[in-house]
Amino acid sequence: MVIINRKSFFFSIIFLLLILFPWIIEDSFYLEQLTRILILGIFAMSLDFLVGYTGIVSLGHAAFYGVGAYTLAYSFQSTDATNFWYALPLSLTASALIATIIGWLSIRTSGIYLLMITLAFGQMFYFFYLESSYFNGSDGIFLLNKPEILFGSYNLFDLENEVNLYFFVLGWFIIVFLLLKTILKTPFGQVIQGICVNESRVRALGYPTPRYKLISFVIAGTLAGLAGFLEATHTGFVTPSYSHWHQSGILLVILMLGGVRTLYGPVLGAATIVLLEDLLPEITDHWKLLLGILIILIVLFLPNGTTDLFSRILFRGPIQKANKDHE
């Protein structure tokens, strides 16, 4: 007898709803918002992999988001419509390369140091885009068309169509989710989760922990680059604010709202933030004040994030133990 547990049943329903969404609600505004949530979700999952599963709290994750986006913008300059098969690998390689350098410099430290160093690196990229003459300063770069996914000379999947773009993003979202789930199950994934709990013990077992942390950092950075690539494709617009540290800050808020170390939690967090950014301005002009107070209340009273609360109600009982404090 096959036992379908509540959790996988719940996930299947969600995925089904996501696939059917363009036919359920035929409003392009909501489709656009959902596309945004999914991209932000990919970005947030990549940070959760780093913060929740490896125990590296980074405050400069937006650096890679910016690299992914700016590389796409840069590859546009030579041709009219850039070829997707060439633009995406370029973006991912660039993000991975930058993540390797920043990671190598950052993981030599830990705790508060690591936070500050990643924050400083993030800002370095922000100022680089802002001040360098290549990137059009604070005005940013407009992407006149979307990347073309060519198969021979045939346009396989026209991204100018917003439903197509939605499925394109949804596809990447599912790939990233399954990829991270799989990585976490491999021996490598087990080791980094061990590092998160107690690094010295893992080292004592003979694992070269810095190398594992660096690989984890590069995976997270590359996926953040992917999110940046998708966001640039989606909005058709790249500005230095992609790499501003507020982007990294709000991403940590998203992680916290949804619950660290869950992968799906950050996606719910992303949805919450996008919805709040829609709803709160209707209540008051000073909605950031409300958002700030809300975050403080959550930190003080719901230290495991809101997902913990939901999952207790939905799945009856805590599905996760209280989060370990990241030192």
Added chain:
Amino acid sequence: MDTTFYLIQLLNGIQYGFLLFLVAAGLTLVFGIMGIINLAHGSFYMIGAYLAFWLTQVTGNFLIAIVLATPITVGIGYLVERITFSHLYLRGHLHQVLLTYALILIFDELQLILWGNDFHGINIPEFLSGSIQLTAVQVYPTYRLFISFICIVLAIMMYVMIQKTKLGMIIRAGASNREMVQILGIDIQRLFAIIFSLGVALAAFAGMLAAPITSVYPGMGENILIISFVVVVIGGVGSIKGAFVGAMLVGLVDIYGKTLFPELASVLVYGLMVLILLWRPQGLFGTAS
């Protein structure tokens, strides 16, 4: 571009370094002793500047405004510590980052509500608004020298307080071993509240001093926050001496960078940080973590 020009830049760099030192000193103390990462530290710099602006309007004198504003900022620091930070000492860095990030959102909005979105200038008293003749053509504003002078006095006072007084002794002990200090019967909660308020007051004071030069504007706290992080990373967490050396290095690199390589000025400071980290990952005066 003669020697006088470089001399003026040197003075500007030192003066900027001193201001950075005031902000970074509070930051590094709060890190080193309380183990708290405080992203809202830049907001206190902004609050100081806005208080100076507002009280100058009310009282008509910038110096009186500073004297009145300083105790207010100590009070703000104390309240913020009691209401929010005091619950965070046993939590991880992630929670501290989030809470202080939320504080930034709140302080920024409050600033918008109270003072709006405009840039504001502050008039300084007559005797400080003049200039000192360096050569026949080059002058240097008195007020910038005044800032450096005040900061030197403050730095010496801090040095004496930390090295010679009982409170300073407890602070140094707390930085090297928090548990031991607690076991010896010292009220660590009270100590934390004092250190935090002190750090807030220093940052706010730096904001007040800088206000007449940079003028007062929304988001002014953020630039200084990130640069102060760089200073603390370079100097080493918890080290006042490190904060001082780091602030001077960053101040000089920033000012000379802006005049010599305007396109890369902001990146240069981070480049300096990378170089120092390659050499000493724990910062110049930091102890290995």
